Amino acid sequence: MSYVNKPVRKKDAMALVTGQPVYTDDLAPKDCLVVKVLRSPHAHAWIEEIRTENAMKVPGIACILTYEDVPQDRFTMAGQTYPEFSPYDRLILDRRMRFVGDAAAIVAGETEKAVDRALKIIKVKYKVLEPVLDFHKAKDNAVCIHPEDNWESRFPVGADNKRNLCAHAEEGDGDVEKILADCDCVVERTYHTKANQQAMMETFRSYTYMDHFGRLNIVSSTQVPFHVRRILGRALGIGASKVRVIKPRIGGGFGAKQTLVSEVYPAIVTVKTGKPAKMIFSRYESQICSSPRHEMELKVRIGADREGTIRAIDVYTLSNTGAFGEHGPTTVGLSGHKSIALYRNTEAYRFVYDVVYTNQMSAGAYRGYGATQGIFAVESAVNELAEKLHMDPVVLREKNMTKEGGRFIGYDGGTEVTSCALDRCMARAKEMFHWDEKFPRRVMENGKVRGVGVAMAMQGSSIAGVDVGGASVKLNEDGSYTLSLGATDMGTGCDTVLSQMAADTLMTDYDNIVVFGVDTDISPYDSGSYASATTYIAGKAVVKACESLKERIWDLGAGMLEVPREETDFDGSRVSRKDGSGAVSLEEIGIRGTFGNNDSLQVTENASSPISPPPFMVGMAEVEVDRETGSVEMIDYVAVVDCGTPINPNLARVQTEGGIAQGIGMALFEDIQYSERGQMLNNSLMQYKIPTRLDVGKIRVDFESSFEGSHPFGAKSIGEIVIDTPCPAIAAAVYNAAGVRVSEMPITPEKVAMGIAGIECENCKKDEF
């Protein structure tokens, strides 16, 4: 029996569908102190005085902390491998307020009511400073957001806090200007994406308590338990050995929980008071002070000859990291690396970027991690290029797309294209979608127009040379296995997928694998579930550990049979003499492991990879535009994905559908708007509209799999790539329907209607071809 590439049920499915109490807030002790944060009403301010005496008198208040009560070593909340690329620019509480919502004080009390009352009574005297709210004007602005002397960038990412610069770099190959000047057709455009919220259904939350060894225990809805331990050890000044992190079930992550958004607040309360404490972010807080996508503006220049060979790509990205630098230096890289590398004929490319601080909410990691922004820009420019060349955008891509066996241009996760079925993805998508019949538009009987658009995408599978997957597997005395993981299942099913790989490697039943994760005291080290790493890199660790344990079981079994190992076979359930004269079962071997035994039947392995083999995909969108109101309705979305071998086709399909829906949200609905004084306005799910089931149309998914040779089952990632195509594909579809190119996400009816009103004549002309 093989389980890989089979749609088995998730290990935790029945607990989840029956509503068992398995999430952070369900598990928190009832007598936890309730922790809340007093938040700055100003985008940029200096706390001159903060008075807490009266608030402390509220019955039930256990502690109130201000900037005077916290360690003074700066740190980053970015859940990244040490030394982090993100600058050390945070204190738990700072005197300088850097955005509306920044933490001014921490209040802990026995009841929520007491805490709410105390929050109102704290008196803060702010000296209001001029904020930097326009990210175009942030670099070298007279207003410095991080003037402090102990600001530190531990990695050479081109950062300079005195210039409001979180990162800067220039990369490239060949003479872009020369090639562009020589091109028959050049498109030059600027694209803008907003600081979208992951909006996972479970907001940020953690609870903390001291254990019998005097260590701080943190139960948190996090994607990065091991990074939480290390970072909090530093932030609290107690050292990582004094911290234990436990991850229960997580109600969605999407990268949001790759940053320590909530952990530090209950943690410091427990350290100060010795009492258990919990912090549950409201949706309001999750919207205004969390870890959303980096707002980016990309200037793209792309040139081709008249036959449609793309010869040069030039990308400049300006990224807004907000008040703090979490994931700032790294997300921006993907905006170029994962977009430029989609094309194989490029003779020259250039990729330049600036990441700037502003007085807005700090950004973080969101599914796609910069690739989403970059792919929107480059794929939109390619769509426009196709139109200029009078070519079908599918044909233009077929001519230029990256191919297996070729070399990547401008990709940082490897030079050779080890596995790629992008051509088959395009062919299959075209067929499923009936592209040739629908491109570019159809006028419907009711006067509405249906337009179609296409885009390609790639992502990575783990961070090359950095990410570490970990797995520990042991044989129990009943012949079952326990698979211990450091990777964090956040609902997408890595506990299940990794168990499937373990079952196949150990030649045992899927139900014979007990899976456990994550507790930093007992789980093997793993960098965590992000960067599309788990199936690929933790999968490699699982197989390595299982292979190694298999050898030990076999050795022990042969010893029990008192013959050399070469004279035995192991089929996963028993070790038997080749001559058929005897056998021992897995259970017997397991029991043998528990007495008079010197060889552990437990193996722990790590895995890392020098390459990050990209998954690829094609997305095709059909929208219906009402040309009178500008409203855009999703009709159909076809996604064909090459994620290598889908380990669990059901979970891969649902991830794809989910990513497409999230991408549709980004493309059509999810807006981020700030008031003039820097208050974020889309601060609830009422103002920040994520798609409902009526907003996404039909999403159809298929797979065209390559086989990635560097993974034991040929698998690559799928978690992030699936959000990358909707923005450019939908923008192109809207253009083909309405003649309006919207280069700033989201494509609201207002933008479309204004566009139609403004370009009516020009548009009539455009309709001619």
Add this chain to the structure above:
Amino acid sequence: MEIKFILNGKKMQVDAAPDLLLLDLLREKGCYSVKRGCETANCGLCTVLMDKKPVLSCSMLAVRADGHEIVTLEGMQREAEEFGSFLADQGAEQCGFCNPGFIMNVFAMLEEMKEPTEEEIGEYLAGNLCRCSGFMGQTRSILAFLKYKKEQREGGSDR
């Protein structure tokens, strides 16, 4: 204020503060399946049944439950397992956080309609957000469940 209501078949008598929300009361009483996804009645995660009709427990004062019958997923475990297995067979439960509210509303829908069409399903459940699944798998699971139920009614299925 003293209120009396029936929670999952059991008589309850509680002293509820005037500003206590039904959601918080239910969690206090151990119904941890009831989740809060927003505070603005947008997500549907806190859906429970009051007298067999779906209500958003985040937007209802606990005292309004006085004299009524409240059912949460804790009170429908057998049904949850039955329908939930269809969700699980699609892999559409994902993180699971929205599942209880979604499933309660599915039960409310089936109370009103025996064989809803795909369009009716979409409209009835439009208030139940899910950020993981993209909704397609949820719809597939409902359709498969309806088919199973129909076959069961007609005496065909041995699932």
